Amino acid sequence: xxxxxxxxxxxxxxxxxxxxLYTAHQIQVFAFDEGAPFNAKTFPIxxxxxxxxxxGLKLVLPDQKTVKVDARYLEFxxxxxxxxxxxxxxxxxxxxxxxxxxxxxxxxxxxFLGERRWKLILIxxxxxxxIFMYLLHxxxxxxxxxPLLKYIGIMG
Amino acid sequence: xxxxxxxxxxxxxxxxxxxxxxxxxxxxxxxxxxxxLGPMTAIALMIPITYGFDPxxxxxxxxxxxxxxxxxxxxxxxLINAPGVPGTVATSFDGYPMAQQGKAGKAxxxxxxxxxxxxxxxxxxxxxxAPSLSKVSLSFRSxxxxxxxxxxxxxxxxxxxxxxxxxxxMMCVFGLMLASVGQDTLSDIPRFTFNTMNLSDGISFVxxxxxxxxxxxxxxxxxxxxxxxxxxxxxxLTELGSIKLDKNETKKMVxxxxxxxxxxxxxxxxxxxxxxxxxxxxxxxxxxxxxEEEKQKFGKGxxxxxxxxxxxxxxxxxxxxxxxxxxxxxxxxTTAVMLGALLGFGIQPGPRxxxxxxxxxxxxxxxxxxxxxxxxxxxxxxxxxxxxxLAVPRTFLIPMILFFSVTGIYLMSFNNFDIFLMIxxxxxxxxxxxxxxxxxxxxxxxxxxxxxxxxxRRSLLISDGSWSFLWNRPLTVVIMMxxxxxxxxxxxxxxxxxxx
Numbered sequence: 001x002x003x004x005x006x007x008x009x010x011x012x013x014x015x016x017x018x019x020x021l022y023t024a025h026q027i028q029v030f031a032f033d034e035g036a037p038f039n040a041k042t043f044p045i046x047x048x049x050x051x052x053x054x055x056g057l058k059l060v061l062p063d064q065k066t067v068k069v070d071a072r073y074l075e076f077x078x079x080x081x082x083x084x085x086x087x088x089x090x091x092x093x094x095x096x097x098x099x100x101x102x103x104x105x106x107x108x109x110x111x112f113l114g115e116r117r118w119k120l121i122l123i124x125x126x127x128x129x130x131i132f133m134y135l136l137h138x139x140x141x142x143x144x145x146x147p148l149l150k151y152i153g154i155m156g
Numbered sequence: 157x158x159x160x161x162x163x164x165x166x167x168x169x170x171x172x173x174x175x176x177x178x179x180x181x182x183x184x185x186x187x188x189x190x191x192x193l194g195p196m197t198a199i200a201l202m203i204p205i206t207y208g209f210d211p212x213x214x215x216x217x218x219x220x221x222x223x224x225x226x227x228x229x230x231x232x233x234x235l236i237n238a239p240g241v242p243g244t245v246a247t248s249f250d251g252y253p254m255a256q257q258g259k260a261g262k263a264x265x266x267x268x269x270x271x272x273x274x275x276x277x278x279x280x281x282x283x284x285x286a287p288s289l290s291k292v293s294l295s296f297r298s299x300x301x302x303x304x305x306x307x308x309x310x311x312x313x314x315x316x317x318x319x320x321x322x323x324x325x326m327m328c329v330f331g332l333m334l335a336s337v338g339q340d341t342l343s344d345i346p347r348f349t350f351n352t353m354n355l356s357d358g359i360s361f362v363x364x365x366x367x368x369x370x371x372x373x374x375x376x377x378x379x380x381x382x383x384x385x386x387x388x389x390x391x392x393l394t395e396l397g398s399i400k401l402d403k404n405e406t407k408k409m410v411x412x413x414x415x416x417x418x419x420x421x422x423x424x425x426x427x428x429x430x431x432x433x434x435x436x437x438x439x440x441x442x443x444x445x446x447x448e449e450e451k452q453k454f455g456k457g458x459x460x461x462x463x464x465x466x467x468x469x470x471x472x473x474x475x476x477x478x479x480x481x482x483x484x485x486x487x488x489x490t491t492a493v494m495l496g497a498l499l500g501f502g503i504q505p506g507p508r509x510x511x512x513x514x515x516x517x518x519x520x521x522x523x524x525x526x527x528x529x530x531x532x533x534x535x536x537x538x539x540x541x542x543x544x545x546l547a548v549p550r551t552f553l554i555p556m557i558l559f560f561s562v563t564g565i566y567l568m569s570f571n572n573f574d575i576f577l578m579i580x581x582x583x584x585x586x587x588x589x590x591x592x593x594x595x596x597x598x599x600x601x602x603x604x605x606x607x608x609x610x611x612x613r614r615s616l617l618i619s620d621g622s623w624s625f626l627w628n629r630p631l632t633v634v635i636m637m638x639x640x641x642x643x644x645x646x647x648x649x650x651x652x653x654x655x656x
Contacts, residue, residue: 006323006591013326020333020348027347037621040340040347043609047336051329058322065319067591074590079379083583086371086558090575093566102559109555113378124552136567142208145570 010058021048097148164518180220188228195225200365204564211501216523243431250461261397274467277417278474289482290510298614299625303635321646331598335605354573361496367581374557420468424475431469438468489596
């Protein structure tokens, strides 16, 4: 058996399924439900076994189609940084408010991905977010929470 | 039925709903046109917005997005040979050569007319088939539904996996596992919540769709260093040539459209098959129907070669609504997203939808037809302008997708935890995509998880814990036989046939 990334993913999935199965067995059901033909843990237990079965088969059986991914051509650094930017955006959206955090996130990501046309960057950040917010909040009546704009008095 | 059609027309033709169809078609066309972003992503991005509307309006908007995205996918296939969705791959076989010959406008017109005709004919089939099947499906019992859901998952896994059946089945189980998080529906016992209040209501469907499609698509593009809009920069998107068709071309299409529509609709109804298989089958079938001279033109810009897959993929889209509306079981990833949206509105599709919410049932069907008309009269003349979207650089495209994904979740929960959970699932989905683990089975399983458990619960309680319910009813036996056949066929095609 050749070890490749798909096998490693299958092994991880096998471990996940085993953990899921263990956790399923730990689900506390009502005493009168314990011996019932079906209770809250029945389906998860079957799922745990199914996950172990399919991932186990994938681990043991030979690969019919080998997926070749050349890590040298993957832009890990860029992707990780962008994911971190999204995490930061997700963190600030409630604290700082939708308008400012979204506009700053957009400016950062445009620039980070290589955009250097500042006129376009600025148009598609603050004014774009303002229009978007107006359409959602003002026209479609979809509630948007923005503590900053509320504090300033722009939003009710 | 006439009364139902009138109810549907009345709802679908209200001013607000007409505007929604137009917005949906337009937005869907733009999103679907972007390579890699298909109808599932387009609908997913729209879901948070639709929750502000009543169910009928929300669904009409999503139906418009769906058709718009399919049409948009064809446009990128024809213009830059970069199909936005797998269902439009066959469109590029003859559409792109036509565009290279300076007949891009004509190719787009053929695609638009074929889509319109295919969708219209299939909508008529749907009008006839859906109510009849609704009545038949009233006789279905829990074991049959449980069997049908397994069949749906197995079929989607078999057809969407491109030879990776085991990977697809792993994704099905993963989707079901994610769906099991949260309180048990009957006993309210928390499961897999790890004492976190944030998980007690379970994982939101929109979150999973956004993470596995929109966000992971954006991350995959960055990770692979792709520029999906690169090809668009090499062609002129403003000079597409005439969109007028001559008599001979129209005559050829008239023959192709009915047979491709019928084939597309039937394939669309089958669980798991969908627009991709329909378009390839129609292309192959058409090649066998034409004369020797026309056959030589296939792959080089044949009118019939372009019309057949375009007709079939639109007909299949309508066909896919049959199991969704009548049984409440989606047959494809896209209709699974629609089911998730319906459940979000508190509507349970199935045989009773026809009786309990006729205005929704009929208005969705009628809005499909209106969507086709809108696509034809709105999009075709605007294509040279809309096509410029293809040239949007990835430096703007990726941040926008990420922004819409985060905003979608933010609007629904105003909760950091959900945003972080979405990012986590998106990262896992990106890695899985990299190694060809298909995502549609995951979504379908996630949507069906609750229903599947419910039907298994009923079946096991009725049979006192015995699995004999799987062979007690003839219908369940037939469904189980089909499942076994699919599995045997997959084992045969994956291992035995390759060795031979």
